[in-house]
Amino acid sequence: MKLSSCVRAAAALLLAFAAMTTASGIFAVTPADSPQVEVKIDNFSFGPGTITVPAGTTVRWVNHDDIPHNVVSNDKSFKSKVLDTDEAFTYTFTKAGTYDYFCSIHPKMTGKVVVQ
């Protein structure tokens, strides 16, 4: 009986891990309780342009354009490397506040993360 409960626990753990990895893509190391939000870069714009998230949220920007972009906060508190097609950048917002950001290659592209 002891062995079987052990197996059940292991299976549950595996299932939880599988669920976590599925939900967060490649970010299996992110704690399960850390919310994830994705911002798409498409047609030279960030979508959604403004997101409101709880503190501790990890935001993932994915570039779907044929042209490279980057993600740079106006106050330079975070800055991605250049993202070629299908490349992504993640940043975890730990403190409440409003974070304006833009693509420093195409500065007409702007976005905002409101952390509550």
Added chain:
Amino acid sequence: MAEKPEDKILHDHNHDGINRRGFLKCMAWAGTGAFCVVKGGILNSYSLSNLAGISPDDSKGELTFVQISDSHMGFNKPANPDVVSTFKAAMDKINALPSRPDFMIHTGDISHLSKPEEFDNVEQILKSASVHTVFYVPGEHDILNDDGQQYRERFAKGSQGAGWHSFDKKGVHFIGLVNVQNLKAGGLGSLGQEQLEWMQNDVKHLSRSTPIVVFAHIPLWSVYPEWGWGTEDSAQALGYLKRFGSVTVLNGHIHQTMQKVEGNVTFHTACSTAFPQPKPGSAPSPGPMKVPDDQLRGLLGITEVNQVKGRHALAVIDSSLSG
């Protein structure tokens, strides 16, 4: 291109072919047979398919140079999966010109991702050109991740600041400007105060009859600010050039040819050797334009510029790669 009524010069007060009260604006898609001409000395622009129609006098000058732009070495998406071969085709076109140009200008986006191998590739292919002297300005794709350090080491030795520079050739003063660095959120291309001061000083001692050629990556006129196709402090730069009789501005960035004449200044943008971009506002974004394979080369090209001494006129000829 058929002349549209609004392109006609209605008030030619100085009998020089330029409407100084407004501007003559003409957009030409190189390779489609479209071209625009300002008669009276300032500007002639032809696509390659019309080169045969240009008299030898018009195609010769005491100074000739070629503008190439936006080679985007490393780009491999469907809009042009083979930017190497189209760049090589541009070299072939340059080598086939009736006389060897004095030098070349590359108006930026040499590479697609600022990778060393991309820069290497461009430099290697450029060796196949009959013209060995090349002057550069950086595009935003050339300064990714390192604020342009690698670009300056390779292409802008001896330049100032972010890579701006000037030089004289046969009486023409050339100014290469950098408007892709330190861009602000929501803004356009930017020259910045330090560069503007340098430029003001650079032209201070020139006589007003000196022909001036300014080249920079992002257009120095408002082509389409909604897509970032303009430079926020270009008016200040052009202000330093008001006293000169002939000013030509050459830009890249928008991957299509466009011309505009305003007062003493003629503005030109060059085609890309890599991929075309849509007409301003005609698409959701300025991303690479996918066209049928047999049309691609017609939308890519080089620009040859002739300067005829004594006329202070610059003739810009846009050649497509398909001819």
